[in-house]
Amino acid sequence: MRWAISPVRTDGFAVTKRILVCGAGGFIGSHLVKRLKAEGAWVRGADLKLPRYEASDADDFIVGDLREQDVVRRVIDQRFDEVYQLAADMGGAGFVFTGAHDADIMHNSAMINLNVLDTARHQGCGRIFYSSSACIYPQENQQDPDNPNCVEASAYPAHPDSEYGWEKLFSERLYLTYGRNHGMQVRVARYHNIFGELGSWSDGREKxxxxxxxxxxxxxxxxxxxxxxxxxxxxSFLHVSECLEGTLRLMRSDFTGPVNIGSExxxxxxxxxxxxxxxxxxxxxxxxxxxxxxxxxRNSDNRLIKEKLGWAPTAxxxxxxxxxxxxxxxxxxxxxxxxx
Ligand code: NAD
CATH class of the missing domain: 3.90.25.10 (UDP-galactose 4-epimerase, domain 1)
Structure with missing residues (x-):
């Protein structure tokens, strides 16, 4: 399904910033679209599904499978000023830790990231944001409930406690290589337990x-x-409004990351x-x-985000x-x- 309003005037000049949100039918993605629209951007959303609880605010929404290269070429058929890659096969503990979905989680999310990143590169997209996770941190550093260590530099030697975390770590590295080898402006955040209205609450993927x-x-x-x-x-749990604030601040900064976006x-x-x-x-x-x-x-460590962005969540x-x-x-x- 698709509807569109051209973001380009007949004389060829872009009227406003063009932004793509992959995963726009999901929890954070649907909030992000709303926020970007409020800023005045022209926004395309892409997802397997439309948002469940409210109509999308996107100007253009492509329902399609981002594991499929031809779909991704349709979604990224032009240069976007900003691409936010939030699409992933994910859920809460009841989804990620049973082991029953491990192959899907790794295969599906890796395919999405490989396709989206490479196509964005070929279209010369301005900046691309990748949503990694606190689940990448080594399990050994998170055994003391009163004193977990989730400082960004502690990610290696790597030992995440889930395949979801391993895929996130692989994809972080993938994005960073495109930054180094292809000159892309890549931004990577490690989200810590984002929650809020319009999120999964009863479908087995809720946190x-x-x-x-x-x-x-x-x-x-x-x-x-x-x-x-x-x-x-x-x-620790971060409300989606502050997650978006951190995401946009990171995207528009000159810092690549990875950096924690979470509450302390x-x-x-x-x-x-x-x-x-x-x-x-x-x-x-x-x-x-x-x-x-x-x-x-597990707790966010916000020293790096404060140092690099001069900001951290406070709510x-x-x-x-x-x-x-x-x-x-x-x-x-x-x-x-x-x-x-
Ligand atoms: P979500 O599940 O609500 O959104 C992900 C979206 O990706 C879904 O709408 C889903 O349909 C879409 N998707 C999955 N496979 C797809 C495919 N093959 N093609 C197209 N779309 C596909 O999750 P969310 O909570 O909004 O999370 C957004 C991102 O942030 C994810 O990458 C997630 O791993 C990451 N993250 C979230 C949290 C959190 O606490 N919510 C924490 C750490 C990282």
């Missing part, structure tokens, strides 16, 4: 904040929810639940059960949780109303 918001929204006051692991594993406000998973329960105004009991949990501790976790819980509760209520 911890969305899963906890859903469980608590569905749970009666005084009820019990299941929690994977002992709840003492630590993480670390919480335990039990602590996350307590916060959401307080926002919901409910007493919630926790039933800890075996399940995929990933590393014991409190609770601000983002309040917005996300309100949105997921509305989705749960809508589901109940539709079912009755």
């Amino acid at each position: 911890a904040p969305a899963a906890m918001c859903r469980k608590i929204a569905q749970c009666p006051d005084g009820g019990t929810i299941d929690v994977w692991g002992d709840g003492q594993q630590t993480r 406000e670390m919480v335990t998973i039990d602590g996350l639940i307590d916060r959401v329960a307080a926002i919901a105004g409910k007493r919630i009991n926790k039933n800890h059960i075996p399940g995929p949990t990933g590393v014991r501790g 409190a976790l609770n601000d983002g949780l309040e917005r996300t819980y309100a949105w997921i509760r509305s989705q749960v209520e809508k589901g109940r109303a539709d079912a009755s």
Whole structure:
């Protein structure tokens, strides 16, 4: 499916910045399109699917499989000023850590990156952004829940705890080689647990904040929810609005990265639940059960982003949780109303 408004005047001059967002049907990609449109850019989105919860703000949206070279040639049929490559086969712990999707994760995401990057090079695209992940960091450095080490330089010797992390590391290196060998303006960020409205919350790909918001929204006051692991594993979570701020600042800076884009406000998973329960105004009991949990501790280290961009996220976790819980509760209520 496709609709288009030409970004080029009949006299051939571009009227505005032309931007491509790959993965524009996904969570971060759909927010990014909205933000770029608000800035006045002409935006093309590309994805396997349209956004699930709201119509895309893109001027032009190509629904297609970016593993296919002919699709990518259609998507990148011109020089874009900026390309944001967010498309990936990914999900939360229930998707990434079971092992059942490992081959798909590695094959699909690597194919997308190989195709998109090379085609962007041949079209002479101005800048290309790649969304890597905190999942690239070595598992040995994340065993102490109170003191994980996720400084950018600690990525090597590499030992990610998932194939998802290995593919991200490979693709980081791929982008960096195109920067070195082909003179491309490449930017690489390592996102740390991005959450917010319009994200997966019930399709098996949801991450911890969305899963906890859903469980608590569905749970009666005084009820019990299941929690994977002992709840003492630590993480930090960044609301999508600050993720976009960091992404755009990095893209328009002269720093290549890789650099962390994440929050330094670390919480335990039990602590996350307590916060959401307080926002919901409910007493919630926790039933800890075996399940995929990933590393014991993870937190963003923001020294490099502060040094290079003079900026780092500052919003409190609770601000983002309040917005996300309100949105997921509305989705749960809508589901109940539709079912009755
Ligand atoms: P998402 O799953 O919502 O978005 C990814 C999009 O890629 C989806 O809409 C999906 O349909 C699309 N896609 C997958 N395979 C495709 C294909 N073959 N062709 C075309 N499109 C395809 O994920 P997100 O949370 O928005 O994440 C965006 C990017 O950021 C991903 O690369 C992800 O790995 C990375 N990242 C996200 C987080 C996070 O916490 N959300 C953390 C670290 C890194």
